[in-house]
Amino acid sequence: MKGELSAAMMKGEPAAWPPAALLLEEAADLLVLHRDFAAAVRSSAEVKCSLCVVGIQALAEMNRWREVLSWVLQYYQVPEHLPPKVLELCILLYSKVSEPQVMLEVGSSWLRDQTNKSHSEYGSLMELYLLHVLLPLGRFEGAEELVRGCDALDNEQQQTFLRTICERRCQWTQQEEMHSGAEEQQDAAAETVLGALSQKLLTMLTLIRRALRSMSSHFYTLPYKKMLLATFLLYLVVVRLDPASPTSLPFIYKLVQLFRQAWASVFSPMHRPPIQN
Structure with missing residues (x-):
């Protein structure tokens, strides 16, 4: 100055x-x-x-x-x-x-x-x-x-x-007109980008839904005894619980009871799927 x-x-x-x-x-x-x-x-x-x-x-x-x-x-x-x-x-x-x-x-x-x-x-x-x-x-x-x-x-x-x-x-x-035109171009470009992102997101969600549906159908075809046994074994591995330990027996008994109650409440005798060995 x-x-x-x-x-x-x-x-x-x-x-x-x-x-x-x-x-x-x-x-x-x-x-x-x-x-x-x-x-x-x-x-x-x-x-x-x-x-x-x-x-x-x-x-x-x-x-x-x-x-x-x-x-x-x-x-x-x-x-x-x-x-x-x-x-x-x-x-x-x-x-x-x-x-x-x-x-x-x-x-x-x-x-x-x-x-x-x-x-x-x-x-x-x-x-x-x-x-x-x-x-x-x-x-x-x-x-x-x-x-x-x-x-x-x-x-x-x-x-x-x-x-x-x-x-x-x-x-x-x-x-003002030039400025407005530039803003409109920016808005159009932003809408194009958002549209492309939305399309990609929709495609991704569709693929995820199909994958979940496939996993669900595959899940229901698994033998239930094997599935329950695999779940129990996974728990033992994760928690590292020793099944031979006396302190683990009450918990195992309660876990078996919970599985039986869930089985009885979810599946009626008419619609209960056969258990495969």
């Missing part, structure tokens, strides 16, 4: 710098001698404005531009009381850091004020606000209303600004 704001102000921007070198020197002397900024800004309106200009540049160079507007309003209370030079510098600053929305309400309040319309810089500040705040934010209707209601512009100037607004609106619309 260092030095960029000053350079921007010298590239033919609407309002010119004041020939206020003496005021700046006086303001600097007050700060050096008294080290009291609040007292220095009370000395005169011109000195106050010059000190605020210096303060804005200092904050910008220290990359503390977020504090600029609130800091300036400490000394001017409301946006309508900002000097044209201070307002100009704030608009350029926040435009430079791509935060024009900060000045949206401030600039609108200043331009609507009837007292400010008598300033000789009103037309140039309106142009600055239009080009650096309203148009970058896509506020085209507000921009047209501002141009048509500005008495400081003659008919030719108004038509020039209205053409500029129309051109920027067309550019904005084209960009």
